[in-house]
Amino acid sequence: xxxxxxxxxxxxxxxxxxxxxxxxxxxxxxxxxIEALAGRTLRFTELERAVDGVSRRVLVRTxxxxxxxxxxxxxxxxxxxxxVEYALTPLAAGLGGPLTALADWARTHRADMVSARRAYDAAxxxxxxxxxxx
Amino acid sequence: xxxxxxxxxxxxxxxxxxxxxxxxxxxxxxxxxIEALAGRTLRFTELERAVDGVSRRVLVRTxxxxxxxxxxxxxxxxxxxxxVEYALTPLAAGLGGPLTALADWARTHRADMVSARRAYDAAxxxxxxxxxxx
DNA sequence: CTGAATCCGGCATGATACTG
DNA sequence: CAGTATCATGCCGGATTCAG
Numbered sequence: 377x378x379x380x381x382x383x384x385x386x387x388x389x390x391x392x393x394x395x396x397x398x399x400x401x402x403x404x405x406x407x408x409x410i411e412a413l414a415g416r417t418l419r420f421t422e423l424e425r426a427v428d429g430v431s432r433r434v435l436v437r438t439x440x441x442x443x444x445x446x447x448x449x450x451x452x453x454x455x456x457x458x459x460v461e462y463a464l465t466p467l468a469a470g471l472g473g474p475l476t477a478l479a480d481w482a483r484t485h486r487a488d489m490v491s492a493r494r495a496y497d498a499a500x501x502x503x504x505x506x507x508x509x510x
Numbered sequence: 511x512x513x514x515x516x517x518x519x520x521x522x523x524x525x526x527x528x529x530x531x532x533x534x535x536x537x538x539x540x541x542x543x544i545e546a547l548a549g550r551t552l553r554f555t556e557l558e559r560a561v562d563g564v565s566r567r568v569l570v571r572t573x574x575x576x577x578x579x580x581x582x583x584x585x586x587x588x589x590x591x592x593x594v595e596y597a598l599t600p601l602a603a604g605l606g607g608p609l610t611a612l613a614d615w616a617r618t619h620r621a622d623m624v625s626a627r628r629a630y631d632a633a634x635x636x637x638x639x640x641x642x643x644x
Numbered sequence: 645c646t647g648a649a650t651c652c653g654g655c656a657t658g659a660t661a662c663t664g
Numbered sequence: 665c666a667g668t669a670t671c672a673t674g675c676c677g678g679a680t681t682c683a684g
Contacts, residue, residue, distance in 0.1 A: 431657075437656085
């Protein structure tokens with residue numbers, strides 16, 4: 377009975393499209409894989425180098441999840457050592473827009489979030505004090 | 511040494527703004543909290559009801575994370591049973607745009623992803639078969 | 645009312661070794 | 665080359681209980 381485990385969010389349990397999508401792009405390497413494949417086709421090993429830092433196992437999981445959602449096309453070439461090519465589908469290309477918008481926002485407001493964090497952490501360090509000591 | 515644990519992604523370990531943001535909005539209830547607070551202020555209990563399904567603990571964590579990132583403003587009113595109000599900051603309001611774009615895409619292409627999954631899962635069920643058995 | 649403290653299961657990520 | 669198998673780890677999300 378298909379030993380496929382459920383890693384990298386393989387389920388459909390969810391009914392909210394937004395959460396569903398976020399489960400996908402929220403997983404650690406998904407966006408970087410999509411970026412790496414933007415406008416080009418890569419083989420498995422090339423992807424492994426392009427993403428850099430991802431473990432083989434997790435890369436496979438990420439690719440499977442993307443393929444399952446129709447965002448990625450996996451092509452096997454029956455050469456002697458088998459070669460496999462990965463490419464984004466038109467569906468994924470359409471996702472690129474909103475994703476880029478989000479990425480742009482993240483880069484633009486990075487500084488705001490960092491300073492907000494510093495302020496928050498600093499405040500947490502002095503629980504009950506109004507005047508700054510010395 | 512500050513017993514603050516690290517749940518709901520409190521760290522800054524990351525250097526990529528995009529992944530950083532995705533860690534935030536990727537956590538299970540964040541987007542729903544943001545939606546619930548869109549254009550209005552809510553108290554803790556009101557939020558608890560508005561989001562519906564979130565546990566108290568996780569809601570607190572989610573709110574803390576948002577506050578830490580400067581996306582949420584937390585106001586304590588020293589009434590007899592203390593009341594606390596939560597409201598989005600202008601920063602979060604700006605995030606609303608890209609977020610809505612992503613949500614729209616998710617809703618628009620939900621059907622594509624669902625059918626892609628069905629096809630994928632169906633294919634996985636019959637590993638080495640070309641003709642569909644009656 | 646608004647949390648904090650504690651305990652727990654489950655799953656994603658990762659390291660390592662093996663294979664067609 | 666492109667994975668699979670196995671083991672280990674961390675931590676998110678949830679339930680429950682206590683407190684200011």
